[in-house]
């Protein structure tokens with residue numbers, strides 16, 4: 379579907395609960411692709427069909443700009459490069475923020491590490507044994523490895539890098555949160571932002587998904603990065619999933635309010651009692667399914683860490699399981 383002169387939105391199917399990923403073909407010189415879809419036959423044929431419908435020869439594709447390193451956005455990139463070469467084109471250059479680079483150059487190795495951290499957060503959060511039994515390490519690893527493919531020739535970009543495209547110059551702005559290396563690409567002439575998963579129209583950006591015990595609180599990084607978009611609030615955002623966003627300013631406010639509400643819920647949940655992260659996640663996020671458990675625990679952990687940093691809560695580890703409680707001032 380042509381969303382603006384020479385820009386085509388392709389809804390590429392994924393096996394994830396989120397549904398399709400949006401890839402964007404920018405016609406012109408050089409032909410540019412923003413994000414790709416996961417590594418699957420269905421996704422590949424969906425993307426090829428998108429090029430056909432747009433009337434753009436994929437052999438002319440010369441650069442792929444990636445909004446972040448999650449497999450549903452980058453998994454197809456290697457196959458696309460092969461396809462371009464097979465059709466007589468020159469392998470396109472591929473660009474990703476330096477902070478997400480490590481996750482795509484050796485996909486399998488990275489996936490094993492990441493799945494290990496998923497199981498760790500589930501165990502440390504106090505997830506009941508019968509649920510942990512449904513998340514066997516090898517099964518998860520095989521599943522997640524299948525969605526991606528390494529991109530050994532990916533090049534790194536930094537905040538401020540500018541790409542020439544058919545839409546005019548596209549400038550990269552670094553918006554860490556959803557992942558450490560999440561970026562948006564801004565077309566100032568056309569007043570458009572390719573927002574990746576940093577800004578989505580009707581679902582959360584999962585700002586804690588890239589949790590890492592040693593790193594900053596990702597939810598706070600995310601809130602800071604939301605503010606970076608504020609000066610583009612009268613632009614249109616082309617996101618990584620779902621519908622185009624026409625009112626960036628009000629969407630930013632909704633997302634900020636959502637986190638403030640969750641913090642309030644957490645304060646209530648912690649009043650006069652101490653609980654495991656898992657038990658708290660059930661109070662804040664309700665009856666979520668197995669495929670949402672890591673997300674729910676990671677966000678719960680971030681909410682607790684924010685209150686802890688604010689001296690409103692404290693955590694204690696009992697038999698390897700993290701409990702949180704209200705911090706009562708002396």
Ligand SMILES: [Zn+2]
Pocket residue numbers: 446448556575
């Ligand atoms: Zn993502």
